[in-house]
Amino acid sequence: TPENIEGEIAYFRVEGRTSFERPYGTAWLLQLMTELRESDLPEARTWASTLEPLEALIEAETSSWLTKLAYPIRLGTHNQTAFAFGLMLDWSRANNAGAFNAQLTRKVLEFHSNDVNCPLAYEPSGEDFLSPCLMEADLMRRVMETDAYSAWLSRFLPQIPEDGSDTWLVHLDGVNLSRAWALEGIASALPEGDARIPSLLAAAELHKETGIAAVSDTHYSGSHWLASFATYLETRRGISPQ
Secondary structure (H helix, E strand, O other): OHHHHHHHHHHHHOOOOOOOOOOHHHHHHHHHHHHHHHOOOOOHHHHHHHHHHHHHHHHHHHHHHHHHOOOOOOOOOOOOHHHHHHHHHHHHHHOOOHHHHHHHHHHHHHHHOOOOOOOHHHOOOOOOOOOHHHHHHHHHOOOOOHHHHHHHHHHHOOOOOOOOOOOOOOOOHHHHHHHHHHHHHHHHOOOOOOOOHHHHHHHHHHHHHHHHHOOOOOOHHHHHHHHHHHHHHHHOOOOOOO
């Protein structure tokens, strides 16, 4: 309701809360706005309108944060910037937020254009639900042209097989789902006929199968977020139709 969203905005604006839910929760709120605007539900237009003041606050606060952010955050958990920036770019393009899109694109290229040899063998750590390496690779496809991205990926993840194999990544429930959508996204941005595509898609399918099987309502520790990951994966959000 408008009254409740006014309360949310007031909470964000209390001194000392500028980093509240940033960047993970704020990125998901922007993702929610995109889903509402594209939804056929009769209530969706009203919900989106009600949330717009909070959306505007998040855009403004994130824009201010980007001017101060000196380094990317490469964790496999909530604070990771690559995952959040990917959702934010998808939102900015779907909602015609051109100035924000340009600012964020510049920051992403500043952070990651020269990254090489991501240590994929070190993943996952015991707390990861986001792959630092694959999320960065999935982010970069959004800000680079096909040929430039293909060359960058060769430098960044030279260990991607070209034999169509699917067993080159270790599994962990939450990270399975996020890896699956990142692998699909990476494959979608490569030139047609690229020898890495079969291995990327094979690994994506294996991770998807394993990750979806873990989604249940048995335990709150997983059920409160795994379903949203599964939905994001199934909708192929941010991946251009093939």
